[in-house]
Amino acid sequence: MPDLGKYADTVILAYVVSFVLLIGLSAITWAQSRRAKRLLDAEEARRGK
Amino acid sequence: MLALFTRDLKLAFRSGGGFGLALAFFLIVVMFVPFGVGSDLTLLARIAPGILWIGALLACLLSLDRIFQLDHEDGTLDVLATSPLPLSGITAAKATAHWVTTGLPLTLAAIPLGYLLNLPEPAYIWLFASLAIGTPALSFIGAFGAAVTVGIKRGGLLLSLLVLPLYIPTLIFGAVSVTKSVDGLNPLPSLILLAGLTLFSVVLMPFASALALKANLN
Amino acid sequence: MLALFTRDLKLAFRSGGGFGLALAFFLIVVMFVPFGVGSDLTLLARIAPGILWIGALLACLLSLDRIFQLDHEDGTLDVLATSPLPLSGITAAKATAHWVTTGLPLTLAAIPLGYLLNLPEPAYIWLFASLAIGTPALSFIGAFGAAVTVGIKRGGLLLSLLVLPLYIPTLIFGAVSVTKSVDGLNPLPSLILLAGLTLFSVVLMPFASALALKANLN
Amino acid sequence: MTIKATNICCSRGPRQVLQDVCFSLTSGDCLILRGPNGVGKSTLLRVLAGLSQQSSGTLELDHEEIAYSGHLDAVKFQLTIAENLSFWAGVYGTDTTAQVIAHFGLNDLADRYAANLSAGQKRRLGLARMTLSNRKIWLMDEPTTSLDAEHTGLIAQSISDHCFAGGIAVLSTHLDLDIPSAKTLDLLQFIPTKDTNTSIFLQGSF
Amino acid sequence: MTIKATNICCSRGPRQVLQDVCFSLTSGDCLILRGPNGVGKSTLLRVLAGLSQQSSGTLELDHEEIAYSGHLDAVKFQLTIAENLSFWAGVYGTDTTAQVIAHFGLNDLADRYAANLSAGQKRRLGLARMTLSNRKIWLMDEPTTSLDAEHTGLIAQSISDHCFAGGIAVLSTHLDLDIPSAKTLDLLQFIPTKDTNTSIFLQGSF
Amino acid sequence: MSFWEYANPVKFMGLSGRLIPVLSVLTALCLAVGILWGFFGTPDDYKQGSTVKIIFLHVPSAMIAINAWIMMMITSLVWLIRRHHVSALAAKAAAPIGLTMTLIALGTGAIWGKPMWGTYWAWDPRLTSFMILAVFYLGYIALWNAIEDTDVAADLTSILCMVGSVFALLSRYAVNFWNQGLHQGASLSLDKEEHVDNAFYFPLLVCIAGFVLLFVILVLIRTRTEIRLRRAASLQARNT
Ligand code: HEM
Ligand SMILES: Nc1ncnc2c1ncn2[C@@H]1O[C@H](COP(=O)(O)OP(=O)(O)OP(=O)(O)O)[C@@H](O)[C@H]1O
Ligand SMILES: Nc1ncnc2c1ncn2[C@@H]1O[C@H](COP(=O)(O)OP(=O)(O)OP(=O)(O)O)[C@@H](O)[C@H]1O
């Protein structure tokens, strides 16, 4: 861990906020993608039968 | 009545995101003020309480006509009026749904927006309290205005004209309580008056609205 | 096109007084500001140009949804789209009618309302000029927003969300020109930019609106 | 369960539309209002529903038992068919949504937004509410507009069943509906003839 | 003056409604679209009017000659009957308002606000616009809803006259209109059967 | 084979399916290297102290925020002119990413502003125009969500995107005209004299590459999601 000096809070907060947003976006994207795939598979299966 | 309340919430979400849009309007009105009056921070701090209250009031106003107009246009109001629900209950349920979809989110959003306008530190809690207490009055008074103008095709502006003067006491008590807290004075008296006003509106306005609706259906 | 323009004017008068109501809203917004921010005259004088411009803009905004929504709901828009009039002509006629019923009276009313807010002497002529030049842009940009949201049941708030960021340049050039005149600076540059913006909107927005309408009729 | 209308006069705006309408109905009756466009069928139905006031005459009926459907469908475009009906079920405190959907042949469409229905499908959804309401007195204004032959038959059948089960129905229509036991009332006979407008401003002379 | 539709497919949202509709009409023809509720009559009429796009197929007709009337009346409540019609006269560049008002029996009502009309009177006002437009191709969606027998006859007569004078009319209806020489087209035969939804998203597999 | 063939959903799904694994490895690599290097391997600035480390998130996100809109502009134009569905869906997919990036730039900027300018927020032109950009994104997304018919939604959002672009540019200019700002100018220019010290410059470049890759991969995944949903809707409509 580098010495962040008196601005430690600021820097950490900036990184945390950014990571939360980035990871949140990625997680949502991934979850939606999974859901869409499942929905489509179910629908294709229905057509198949 | 519960069915009506939940349906109104559902409709607010469905028709292009109830919550989000009142908020967005509020955000934008607050954003416009610096463009209009310049970005001097001390100036902004001085007008912040008033602008925030006026912004919330206008955002609330803008969605008032949805309360009854849509139900009138597609005939739902006629059917509701012949249903087991009392008209005053109908208006109360609708006003409450309106508050949940506008007043409540506006109250929550006012805090960060206060920062944009450089609102002084001690005022935040009072801003929050005054909006939380005052916005129900806005919804219930607004529902009355909506009931009066429901028959008139797109009476949006007439509605504003009727409702805005009725909003003046709420605005004054609300804004004064925040301004007082900024100036280091006691904001409680005006907050108590505001609470009284809200209580009065919530209890009595539904009956006035019901009368107006009844007349409008004729 | 002329038929459409005169009919829109007629409808604005009939449906609860087009002129009067935008004006009334403007009046009341301007009136609310002293209630909200207190009645300190020097403070009011400083924020007057911005408030007057924002008030006019909001009054204009509030009546935008009438431009197409009513005609859509009763099927008139479908018929107009199959009529000899080109869609861009239709939107231009309607935007012009909107300007005549809101922008024009707002411009005229701004002068006396400026007095209420203690607007300094030399600013009146610039306030009038900037509103006269700027409000057509508001109507034409607004007509575009209305065309985009016309299919959506009571898209009033969505309309505001879409239109308000588009209004920012107009507001800035307009308000800055008045502020500059108050501060004794030269307001002409921003007034010229404003004129350019209006010209651009009046000439090009009807085509964008026509595209949006076309898509919405589908 | 009865409806008794005695000498009812109805006005629209300043104009008197119907004069001295009299009829009485009991359980099991179905009354079909007939007459050319503009004779006052909708006006009379709104008076019966309590939505407008008659200008004179007396009307005896139990307002708690009324289900009304007008020219408009009272359908919310942003809700699905099932949601529309379960809302009304909530209002009327009933829970027969599923049966009603099946009865009106809306099963396939139950999860479709009402905005995406054709004119006739929307009308059917509007009428399904009547059955759902579980009320005794049905007031229906031209129920079969936009409906095809099959569904016109279905509605006529529903009305017959309702009356057979002890309900009352008053409806207006321009078609010949197949409802056995229905009485018809031609409103042409109630067009105001005498110069007895009940307006207080027409009394005396000044 | 001809209309020629070849293999027209129409979709509503993601759903294909009609498949391979073909017909051709020339001056003097009247085509009545038939089929149960929801089969796609309105959809087809909107495609003919150019308000929607067909998803495939070709359509030859002169868009400059179309007069369209849909389920809605396109009537302004705040204007009187005469004002409503003279507005449309302005739009279409004609000046036969007075004749049309007389022809549709609206003389007595000419100065009444449209808000104060009954359902059938409003519908008549909506249809008067067709005659007023002076255009050759009439597209009408259930023109006779809410009309009484007399006025249904009047509309049928107007359509016959229009075709006789060399116009073309395409209309949908659930009633039996008395229009001699009208061809009917049952849309039931065009319900999609083959598995050929034209959506690009259904091609291939992934 | 023409580039336009990838506008076909099947082709697009095939290609993007093969690209995603490769790209995700690259993205992870770039982001990890860039951020670790930036966070652990750079000195403090003589003026800004350790806060300079925020630059590794702030500048890339700000760049993506702007460029995502430009990408949406191009794909929207492609939809309007050539009516390739994948193009419209890519624009739809990019909007939430652009919004998030705008929020990250605003957030990191605000946090950075507190020690540097003594306030989280000031009405500086750069900051203000970013807030306006966020509103444009919001409106665009709200419009997509408000319209049910997908082709109509694609048309309208595309038109909005084009008109919005013009006005976003105008606002940028107007806002500059309205207020002189606190924010520093371009420090990334190729001109050696102007850009930041090399110690920050190279990790910053790696971070930017990482953000660009992340943007691309998220757009691909989201576009795939949209395509699947469209196919599912079409199948559903056909089955009933
Ligand atoms: C909410 C506040 C802020 C916003 C919205 C914002 C936005 C931006 C934007 C849009 C860029 C341009 C990126 C590009 O075009 O390449 C940028 C760059 C930059 N910002 Fe900020 N900023 C904010 C606050 C700050 C603060 C407080 C600082 C530090 C004191 C700062 C330092 C920088 C630096 C050093 C750059 C790189 C300059 C360049 O390469 O153009 N920013 N910021
Ligand atoms: N405000 C008003 N002023 C004057 N006359 C009115 C007003 N409102 C309605 N009317 C008239 O009242 C009469 C009755 O209307 P009503 O809607 O009851 O007719 P209806 O029998 O339902 O006709 P339809 O079969 O066309 O639906 C009509 O002739 C109408 O023109
Ligand atoms: N967005 C949509 N998604 C799916 N189906 C739709 C959508 N919009 C309409 N439909 C369906 O398309 C079909 C055709 O509708 P259309 O309005 O053309 O029917 P119609 O023949 O005019 O019926 P009616 O006689 O009831 O007026 C209907 O079954 C309707 O439910």
Ligand SMILES: [Mg+2]
């Ligand atoms: Mg009627």
Ligand SMILES: [Mg+2]
């Ligand atoms: Mg139809």
